[in-house]
Amino acid sequence: MFPLPRNQTLILAISGGPDSIFLLDKIAQVQNRNNLKIIIAHLNHQIRGTESDKDELFVIKTAKKYQIPFEVKKINVPEYAKKYKLNLEQAARNARYAFLSEIAEKNSAKYILTAHHQDDNIETVLFKFFRGCNLKSLTGMSQKQNISVIYNEKIYHANILRPLLNTQKKEILDYLRKNKIKFCIDKSNFDTKLKRNFLRHNLIPQIEQINPEFNKKFPKTIENFSLIENFIQQEIKKWLKLNFKKSSFPMDLFNLLHPYIRQEIIKNLFYKFSPHEELSSTHIQNILDLINKKKSNTKKEFGKKHFLKILNKKVCIISIAIHQK
Amino acid sequence: MFPLPRNQTLILAISGGPDSIFLLDKIAQVQNRNNLKIIIAHLNHQIRGTESDKDELFVIKTAKKYQIPFEVKKINVPEYAKKYKLNLEQAARNARYAFLSEIAEKNSAKYILTAHHQDDNIETVLFKFFRGCNLKSLTGMSQKQNISVIYNEKIYHANILRPLLNTQKKEILDYLRKNKIKFCIDKSNFDTKLKRNFLRHNLIPQIEQINPEFNKKFPKTIENFSLIENFIQQEIKKWLKLNFKKSSFPMDLFNLLHPYIRQEIIKNLFYKFSPHEELSSTHIQNILDLINKKKSNTKKEFGKKHFLKILNKKVCIISIAIHQK
Known part of the structure; x- marks a missing residue:
């Protein structure tokens, strides 16, 4: 576990499974020493019927045992997923982070x-890699991350810490067994019809046949790719700080950049102006082509609320609202 | 196939398997149009006993049928591997490229x-990825590459073209079947005790269960990582051109660089001075630590024939031979 904060109120997201119970037990041990106020938060997704209710009761019982205040909430995720046409996993994620963000606030x-x-x-990382990935996907999860989700048409922000990111599952299970600490078992984790479980239970053990040290060495690979991504994002920020002024940048300087950096700058600006929208690789290519053609006064959609326009050898990002005034 | 050269003499490396016979057939078709002189080269590795000899006879027969000159050679690769303590695959590769390079010359x-x-x-790419890889490993093979190998203590250079790198195996087999073209079958390709075959026959089909479009989409992933590697190598070359003079670079400017770039510059210089030696990540870290400490007159081994020394706020690479004069 990386050094934990001191003198803070922390929300612990507890499902009742082995990982979160391990986290709870470890945090509870340092609670006084680090002067922490802890609140357990459990969302009952109502995905697995009575099983979900049992997990909720288990979390409440555990919170009482550890004498830690708790917050629980039931959300009918399958219903919410249906209403907003989301897959169950995505719906559960949004509902969970929205709930956690509310408790934190x-x-x-x-x-x-x-x-x-x-x-x-x-x-x-493997899952994204097999789906066809970019550099960002290979950097894995961060120990600190600000997540924003849309839930029931409202935007929520959650400031996440992941203290177990360098802890192996094996260590977790060994510790719980050794200390006779109870946890819930989510049977759906063993259903290999679900792709994530298929990856965990079938594929990874076979990758270990190719390289028995895979689980030991792969974190180093992830770390290396994080370093590269960090370098590239640093280069992009430097360039933008120097050249992106009054919502525009000089076209000629941009066209001198390496193709990869051009593409990443467009992505970076797009998500700055339209953080909750999707940008396809075709769209990026169209924008790059437009900038490369150097035709003045041509324009291109840049999310729902902005467009990109070439004016006086500058690439400008213009808000549709301002333009219509 | 990418545009083939014109007015050239080309050596075709032909094993007798489906891929090389497909390549031979395709090149033979454009031979006159592109004004190409073609020579077939086949190395009998003597790894599979009489099977290897049968393949050699098949290649000779095929060359005569296509009326293309050929060169064949027998090398006892298992013996050579034993003598130099190499694994069979590595030994076969060295022997093959040395032979091809000789024929080309x-x-x-x-x-x-x-x-x-x-x-x-x-x-x-997958194989390297599972072994624990760096960015370079994710860029795959190049369509053009200069390979150098050491064989029997001599260095050979081979200038390789890979015209089929964007052709799928399925296309190759479909073409051969449709045109009733014969080829050899290497039975050892189906032995899944060999890790490479296990990857091909067991693992990849399972990755396709996670993403049925894996084979179609993954080349795009490889292309994207090649673009990133290209950008980084370009940055390194720019920096070295500006700052690496008289076998030395300014320590302070170097220490301002991003950690990833520092590491890559050390690698780049190491392989420039010691192209056939190994550089471990621990060794890189030791060198970076040394440069970071800014202690004048400290030195570090930099391959068998060079060392790295800090002198007057400069990092110098010094040949041991010159130093001893």
């Missing part, structure tokens, strides 16, 4: 702690 | 063509 807590561990991180 | 041929295809490239 109510308690003036700076951080929400989740129990994502090293094996989760490896799976996440 | 004898015939004043600029290029050697190999039949590596898209599926080979995907496997190569």
